[in-house]
Amino acid sequence: MNGRGNREVQVKPKPPGPDGFPLPSDFDGPPANVSGCIDLHMHSTCSDGAFEPEFLVRWAAKLGLKAIALTDHDTMKGVRRAMTEGARLGIEVIPGCEISVAYSQGTFHLLAYFVEPENRQFTDRLDEIAHNRHARNQKIVAKLGEFGMAVTYGEIRAEAGEAVTGRPHIARVLLKRGYVKSIQEAFDLWLGDDRPCYFEKETFGPREAIEHVRRCGGVPVMAHPYWLNRKNVQDLEVYLAELKDLGLMGVECVYSDHSSEFQRQCIEIAHRLGLVVTGGADFHGGVTKPEVSLGSGPGGGFKVPAELLEGLKRAAAKARVQF
Secondary structure, eight states: OOOBOSOOOOOOOOOOOTTSSOOSOSSSSOOOOOTTOEEOOBOOTTTTOSSOHHHHHHHHHHHTOSEEEEOOBTOOTTHHHHHHHHHHHTOEEEEEEEEEEEETTEEEEEEEESOOTTOHHHHHHHHHHHHHHHHHHHHHHHHHHHTTOOOOHHHHHHHHTTSOOOHHHHHHHHHHTTSOSSHHHHIIIIISTTSTTOOOOOOBOHHHHHHHHHHTTOEEEEOOGGGGOOSSHHHHHHHHHHHHHHTOOEEEEEETTBOHHHHHHHHHHHHHHTOEEEEEOOBOBTTBSTTOBTTBOGGGOOOBOTTHHHHHHHHHHHHHHHO
16 A cells, blocks of 8 residues: 655754744755644654653644643553643643554554543553663663663663653663664664564554543544555555444544545545545654654645544544433
C-alpha cells in the first residue's frame, strides 16, 4: 500500500528563531502559517519528545494554533501541566495519550483523547505497560552487551529522567559512550524494528486497548493508519471496520506522513464507516521526524483544519454515555 508522502531525506534541524522557538518548519521550504489550525498529535519530554509540555503549549500559542493535544507514549504525566499552561495562555489543550497495541502484524498505535489525566483506572494500566517496557529495555541492554556494547540500565534510566524510558534514551547512551556516531545509526544498526537488539513490547491487544479507553470515557482513534502496513486500502477498510466493532471511534487521516491521495482515501473510509476524522503532525523534535514541525509537515505543506476538532468533541460526548 503506497500512501506515504514525505521525501526520504536526511534533515538537519534549523536553529531556533529570535524568540527562542524553533522555526515553523525544519524542512527546506517556506515557513508554515498554521494560525487558526489545530494539532492533535505531539510528544514531549515525558516520553520521547525533545521539549517540555509547557514549551510546546507556549510555542503553539505563538504559532496561533487554536487547539493542541499532548499525546505522549503510554503516559499522561505531562498532560495536566500542558492543560494548566494552556489555560494561562488561552489555548485549548485536549488531554491525550498514544498507546502501543500488539496485533498479528506487529504493533500499532492508538490515540486516546479526552481521558482525564488523573483517571487512576486509566493510568494504573499504563503503569503496568510501563513496567513491561522496563523489562523490554533490560532485554535490549542485555542483547547490546552480547554485541560488545557495555551499557547499564541505570545509565539509560538516568538519561530518561522522568520520561517513559524507551529506545531513544538507549540510543543517546550508545552515542555518549561512542558505540554509534548518531542516534539514527543506533536505530539503523541495532535498535530499529527487525534489527539485532529489537524486542516487541508486551502491551495491550486491540480489544483491550479500545475497551480500556472507552471504559475510561475516552475516544479511541487509530493513529497514522498508513503504518498499519495493510496490503491495500480495501484491506485497511476491512480492518478498521473490525476495530470499529470493538469500539474504535476515529482515524487519524490527516497526518504528516500521508500522501494527499492516501489522506483522501482514509477520509472516504472514515466517512463510510462512521468514524471521526482527526489529524496531527506527530512532532517530537530533535532527530525524530525532523521534517515535521508543530502543527505542520514538510515545507509547511501539511496542516490540520480546526473543524476536525468539533467531530472529535461530538465523539467524546458519545463516549461518555455509550460504553
